Amino acid sequence: MTEDAARSSATQTPGRPDFLTVRNFDFFYGKKQALFDINMDIPEKRVTAFIGPSGCGKSTLLRNFNRMNELIEGVHYSGDIKLLGQSIYNKEVEVIALRRSIGMVFQKSNPFPKSIYENIVYGLRISGEKKKSVLDEAVERSLRGAALWDEVKDRLHESALGLSGGQMQRLCIARAIANRPKVLLMDEPCSALDPIATVKVEELIHELKQEFTIVIVTHNMQQATRCSDKTAFFYLGKLIEYAETQKIFSNPGQKQTEDYITGRFG
Amino acid sequence: MSRESSDSKPIAEVRVGPDLFHALCWVASALAVATLAWIIYEIVTSAWPAIQKFGFGFLGSSSWVPNREVFGVFPFIVGTVASSFIAILFAFPLGLAIAIFLSENFLPAPVRQVIRFVVEMLAAIPSVVFGLWGIFVVIPIIKIFGDWAVKNLGGVPIFSGPAYGNSMLTASVVLALMILPTVTAISRNALTAVPKTLREGAYALGATRWEAILGVILPTAAPGVVAATILALGRAMGETMAVAMLIGNSSRLSWSLLSPGGTLAGLLANQFGEAEGLQVNSLMYAALILVVITLFVNVLGELVLRYTQSQTAGIR
Numbered sequence: 001m002t003e004d005a006a007r008s009s010a011t012q013t014p015g016r017p018d019f020l021t022v023r024n025f026d027f028f029y030g031k032k033q034a035l036f037d038i039n040m041d042i043p044e045k046r047v048t049a050f051i052g053p054s055g056c057g058k059s060t061l062l063r064n065f066n067r068m069n070e071l072i073e074g075v076h077y078s079g080d081i082k083l084l085g086q087s088i089y090n091k092e093v094e095v096i097a098l099r100r101s102i103g104m105v106f107q108k109s110n111p112f113p114k115s116i117y118e119n120i121v122y123g124l125r126i127s128g129e130k131k132k133s134v135l136d137e138a139v140e141r142s143l144r145g146a147a148l149w150d151e152v153k154d155r156l157h158e159s160a161l162g163l164s165g166g167q168m169q170r171l172c173i174a175r176a177i178a179n180r181p182k183v184l185l186m187d188e189p190c191s192a193l194d195p196i197a198t199v200k201v202e203e204l205i206h207e208l209k210q211e212f213t214i215v216i217v218t219h220n221m222q223q224a225t226r227c228s229d230k231t232a233f234f235y236l237g238k239l240i241e242y243a244e245t246q247k248i249f250s251n252p253g254q255k256q257t258e259d260y261i262t263g264r265f266g
Numbered sequence: 267m268s269r270e271s272s273d274s275k276p277i278a279e280v281r282v283g284p285d286l287f288h289a290l291c292w293v294a295s296a297l298a299v300a301t302l303a304w305i306i307y308e309i310v311t312s313a314w315p316a317i318q319k320f321g322f323g324f325l326g327s328s329s330w331v332p333n334r335e336v337f338g339v340f341p342f343i344v345g346t347v348a349s350s351f352i353a354i355l356f357a358f359p360l361g362l363a364i365a366i367f368l369s370e371n372f373l374p375a376p377v378r379q380v381i382r383f384v385v386e387m388l389a390a391i392p393s394v395v396f397g398l399w400g401i402f403v404v405i406p407i408i409k410i411f412g413d414w415a416v417k418n419l420g421g422v423p424i425f426s427g428p429a430y431g432n433s434m435l436t437a438s439v440v441l442a443l444m445i446l447p448t449v450t451a452i453s454r455n456a457l458t459a460v461p462k463t464l465r466e467g468a469y470a471l472g473a474t475r476w477e478a479i480l481g482v483i484l485p486t487a488a489p490g491v492v493a494a495t496i497l498a499l500g501r502a503m504g505e506t507m508a509v510a511m512l513i514g515n516s517s518r519l520s521w522s523l524l525s526p527g528g529t530l531a532g533l534l535a536n537q538f539g540e541a542e543g544l545q546v547n548s549l550m551y552a553a554l555i556l557v558v559i560t561l562f563v564n565v566l567g568e569l570v571l572r573y574t575q576s577q578t579a580g581i582r
């Protein structure tokens with residue numbers, strides 16, 4: 001039945017509306033509850049923005065999608081998250097495979113102290129790819145995808161640490177898409193960038209949504225309006241409102257959302 | 267008016283502190299440098315007659331016969347370098363492994379705390395105690411191993427017989443244990459200084475824990491680990507008491523690890539008490555060589571450490 005629903009909606013939208021689903025999801029850091037009963041459907045090949053005041057749980061939810069929170073001791077959850085209808089917590093889903101199919105870009109760019117080339121092929125190498133032609137192809141494809149190819153094509157074997165901040169962040173995006181993930185998670189990817197580099201990354205997000213489902217955390221309201229299709233507003237660990245971006249910013253359904261986007265919030 | 271004066275007063279008070287502190291720091295650093303210079307000056311002046319008589323030939327000559335006034339330290343230089351390198355060969359893998367286990371969460375934090383404490387305590391054990399432990403524990407074990415090795419691997423030059431208890435191998439094994447805390451502590455620092463964001467980056471790309479450690483964390487920490495090794499090497503070269511008690515103090519060169527050997531530090535410790543005349547000058551010459559070698563190794567280690575810190579500062 002859900003299959004049918006997905007197929008029929010696929011005719012109107014670019015992809016499944018329930019590509020990534022969250023159901024009754026609670027999350028705890030030790031005794032401290034960080035997320036309360038989250039329910040949401042994230043659509044395929046769209047950009048979904050998470051907004052909300054600091055500490056409201058945006059990163060926590062994002063980091064649950066690729067189970068990064070499991071690296072922290074003492075965390076537990078209840079409820080479920082499904083990717084393409086399959087629970088990511090299913091015993092048969094290997095966390096390694098899950099992370100290969102869900103790319104992540106961090107707030108602070110984190111290139112490895114290796115060459116540009118080696119940074120990008122890292123994910124492929126650890127999944128066993130050895131053919132040089134495949135690796136070369138992935139490097140060019142990912143760098144083009146991240147709008148960085150022209151700037152670095154002559155210095156692929158130089159250290160990635162010699163790039164500018166904006167270039168490093170785009171390198172990290174290239175590294176994340178080299179694995180050809182299904183979903184791309186971005187946690188405040190522009191917060192350390194200047195306006196010009198920010199514009200570049202935003203344009204890039206536009207390009208990437210042709211191919212990837214994107215979830216982006218941002219503190220910048222303009223950024224959310226500029227580059228997202230849907231917006232979710234979180235407050236104190238709860239999902240307050242989730243709708244088309246245009247609706248959230250022009251006609252929010254909740255008083256708290258309105259206060260936040262108009263800047264009347266503490 | 268009154269506000270102005272109350273403002274300027276605390277400022278004046280604050281300035282006295284750092285000035286005095288600065289001055290003290292300068293005096294202390296100047297004293298340290300002066301002491302080093304003075305030590306080297308003293309060594310050079312007392313070594314001078316030997317330097318004049320033997321020149322650089324002293325470094326290459328293998329005979330040390332005090333009653334004929336023939337002195338050369340080649341075997342002792344070889345022994346110093348060889349025993350330290352063999353010690354590093356044992357201490358490096360072990361120390362690095364311990365450092366990895368201490369910097370990752372394979373084991374619960376309290377257990378790691380205990381291991382770390384025990385390893386660091388090794389550094390607090392006096393050299394002479396290590397020497398005694400070597401005599402009563404390591405020598406018997408090395409003897410058993412040596413007899414076995416000569417019988418079964420005797421064809422290999424480094425295991426050719428006869429096997430002695432007081433040997434290069436014994437000294438190196440004990441040295442390895444003595445420098446283990448240095449290797450472990452500095453390597454652990456280098457590993458924990460790898461930014462958390464890099465680990466997360468590796469995990470987010472689907473790396474297993476070992477892939478993250480071997481592919482990202484270790485390479486990032488590598489210069490620090492190299493520095494740890496060099497500094498430990500410096501420590502091993504200058505180590506005196508335990509080595510003098512265990513190495514056998516022979517000036518005969520041998521390929522076999524099971525034969526006695528000698529180090530510069532051991533030579534000084536053994537002979538300085540009864541030396542006179544040109545022998546004293548020659549011992550001071552040997553001391554000068556030891557100082558130059560260990561200073562060189564330590565400065566090299568410090569430089570690598572500095573370089574590491576400047577490198578990782580960029581990616582934090």
Ligand SMILES: Nc1ncnc2c1ncn2[C@@H]1O[C@H](COP(=O)(O)OP(=O)(O)OP(=O)(O)O)[C@@H](O)[C@H]1O
Pocket residue numbers: 029032034052053054055056057058059060061072
């Ligand atoms: N590792 C952790 N251990 C314990 N509590 C944590 C941890 N990480 C986050 N928290 C808590 O969980 C709550 C949600 O944090 P989260 O990082 O998800 O917020 P956020 O919305 O991303 O905030 P920001 O906009 O500042 O990044 C906060 O109260 C935070 O203190």
Ligand SMILES: [Mg+2]
Pocket residue numbers: 058059060187217
């Ligand atoms: Mg966050």
